[in-house]
Amino acid sequence: xxxAAAAAAGHQQYPAxxxxxxxxxxxxxxxxxxxxxxxxxxxxxxxxxxxxxxxQLLRWLGxxxxxxxxxxHNEQTAAEAVVAxxxxxxxxxxxxxxxxxxxxxxxxxxxxAAQRAGVRVLPLxxxxxxxxxxxxxxxxxxxxxxxxxxxxxKAAERRSAVQALGGAAHSQILFEAPxxxxxxxxxxxxxxxxxxxxxxRELTKQFETVHTxxxxxxxxxxxxxxxRERGEFVLVLHAAPPAENTGxxxxxxxxxxxxxxELPLKQAVGLxxxxxxxxxxxxxxxxxxxxxxxxxxDDAAGDDAT
Numbered sequence: 001x002x003x004a005a006a007a008a009a010g011h012q013q014y015p016a017x018x019x020x021x022x023x024x025x026x027x028x029x030x031x032x033x034x035x036x037x038x039x040x041x042x043x044x045x046x047x048x049x050x051x052x053x054x055x056q057l058l059r060w061l062g063x064x065x066x067x068x069x070x071x072x073h074n075e076q077t078a079a080e081a082v083v084a085x086x087x088x089x090x091x092x093x094x095x096x097x098x099x100x101x102x103x104x105x106x107x108x109x110x111x112x113a114a115q116r117a118g119v120r121v122l123p124l125x126x127x128x129x130x131x132x133x134x135x136x137x138x139x140x141x142x143x144x145x146x147x148x149x150x151x152x153x154k155a156a157e158r159r160s161a162v163q164a165l166g167g168a169a170h171s172q173i174l175f176e177a178p179x180x181x182x183x184x185x186x187x188x189x190x191x192x193x194x195x196x197x198x199x200x201r202e203l204t205k206q207f208e209t210v211h212t213x214x215x216x217x218x219x220x221x222x223x224x225x226x227x228r229e230r231g232e233f234v235l236v237l238h239a240a241p242p243a244e245n246t247g248x249x250x251x252x253x254x255x256x257x258x259x260x261x262e263l264p265l266k267q268a269v270g271l272x273x274x275x276x277x278x279x280x281x282x283x284x285x286x287x288x289x290x291x292x293x294x295x296x297x298d299d300a301a302g303d304d305a306t
Contacts (some may be wrong), residue, residue: 002061017086018122021123022101022126026098041092072106082094094277098127133236136210138198139238165237170221177232181233194253196237201228201230254279257290
């Protein structure tokens with residue numbers, strides 16, 4: 001493996017006194033790049049989020065390197081020590097437990113410290129759970145994407161954060177832990193029920209799952225199999241349907257969606273307008289768009305909201 005890595009990547013220059021940000025696999029060890037293997041064999045030390053996790057990776061690669069713990073609890077002080085070594089001409093790689101450093105993982109403080117000190121920083125691209133999930137979402141309507149990461153854990157802040165996600169014209173990438181996934185899917189179903197969501201679980205691992213559906217459908221999907229609550233989650237909230245980008249408040253859309261489940265279309269629109277104070281015609285056009293998406297009934301467009 002080391003010989004193959006050297007043959008593929010050895011021709012490139014790897015200057016001394018440089019901080020190398022090295023992406024590592026997010027679950028499948030085979031996803032590490034040949035260039036990452038070659039570079040990890042060259043460096044003087046490996047700074048890492050968890051020395052126990054990184055030691056296992058290095059052993060699998062047949063490498064033995066001095067390691068420096070640099071995580072969220074000591075990042076500032078550890079970064080200063082690493083920068084001091086870089087200024088003395090050492091090559092040091094930084095790796096997080098999985099994926100690309102400094103993307104919802106430690107590393108940004110170290111990079112900023114290196115930049116302030118005039119130390120060169122070079123990234124080695126590789127696995128990223130956020131981009132992997134985005135590629136599998138198939139959100140062709142999206143106008144770009146936004147990385148959100150983990151939402152707040154406090155109930156009120158969490159609810160406000162989910163409400164703020166609604167109606168966007170771009171994809172939004174979220175992370176969630178197993179013990180909070182049920183709560184998050186419940187909030188998405190309540191607050192942005194008509195937007196599509198791609199849920200990715202255990203990406204690149206043996207039991208990986210990629211499932212796309214409306215947010216309103218996910219609580220039932222999750223409850224159907226308790227195994228679906230296990231693992232690490234990346235979620236892509238798809239861009240809102242065009243009709244939802246017309247300025248109607250999220251609360252009005254939520255009320256309309258709930259009423260449409262129980263009442264005929266015109267009655268649901270009328271009540272939603274009275275409850276929310278939103279224009280009847282705008283709500284009606286939104287209801288038609290949802291109905292057409294659901295059953296393909298193009299004739300509904302000829303109905304009259306008045």
